[in-house]
Amino acid sequence: MGDSRCKLIMGTQMNTSASQRWYSSNYVNVVRKHLHLCTSSDRQQALYFYGSLAALRGQADNQSTIQPGSRVWERKPPQPGELPSPLPTKRTRTYSATVRATSGPVFKGVCKTFSRSQGHGFIRPSNGGEDIFVHISDIEGEYVPMEGDEVTYKVCPIPPKNLKIQAVEVVITHLNPGTKHETWSGQIISS
Structure with a gap:
């Protein structure tokens, strides 16, 4: 924008x-x-x-x-001659929340929905259960997630009550074939 x-x-x-x-x-x-x-x-x-x-x-x-x-x-500023990363960084979390998120197990799932303009989406866990919220800043890699993309992720409780969980360290492992994918820089790629 x-x-x-x-x-x-x-x-x-x-x-x-x-x-x-x-x-x-x-x-x-x-x-x-x-x-x-x-x-x-x-x-x-x-x-x-x-x-x-x-x-x-x-x-x-x-x-x-x-x-x-x-x-x-x-996140450090780009050095002279370096291009800045087009990827969003992680949201600010407390030290303890960061440790809990990074030390947890890795899960598999499929992207159910994701809206780049709204900055969030949901993942359907491969083992069933309730859909898991994912924020734009918790997505790793160069592609914007699309419906049907296979992903791996870790989970972290959502404050302040920590009753629900959200996906963090989300990595797209397999792009949904036959769909056009967008990179964070805006390029369209056919998969």
Whole structure:
């Protein structure tokens, strides 16, 4: 999309006065809401900026949000001559939630639905059971999932009550034959 919302995310100055830390902590919610509407290059830059805002939010709240393995700090800015990744990064999770998600077993399933514009979809587990929610930021690889794609995934409880689960570290293992697939950069590929 590349609209003013994405430009606004990247155009804010990073100062650390108390009023600006307050502004930044509230601004994080705007970033989260509109991030999936950005083009892939804008999304990459905005996500890097979002990591800086999350750090300021921790300073404003007088608490540390930076823990070992924090997903906010795994994304680095592109080096000179490097193309930025068109893939969305992981949503910010607490250190303990990240450890639980990455240490769990890998499951298999099939993509039931996925909407790139809405930023989420559902996976039908191969062992049956209730469909599992998947967020756009938890998808690995270069293709946007399509109905019928075979995937592997891990699960993580959905806060705040942790009563339901969502798919994380979703990897497309087999593209649905005979369908056109889109890459995160917008190219259409026939499978």
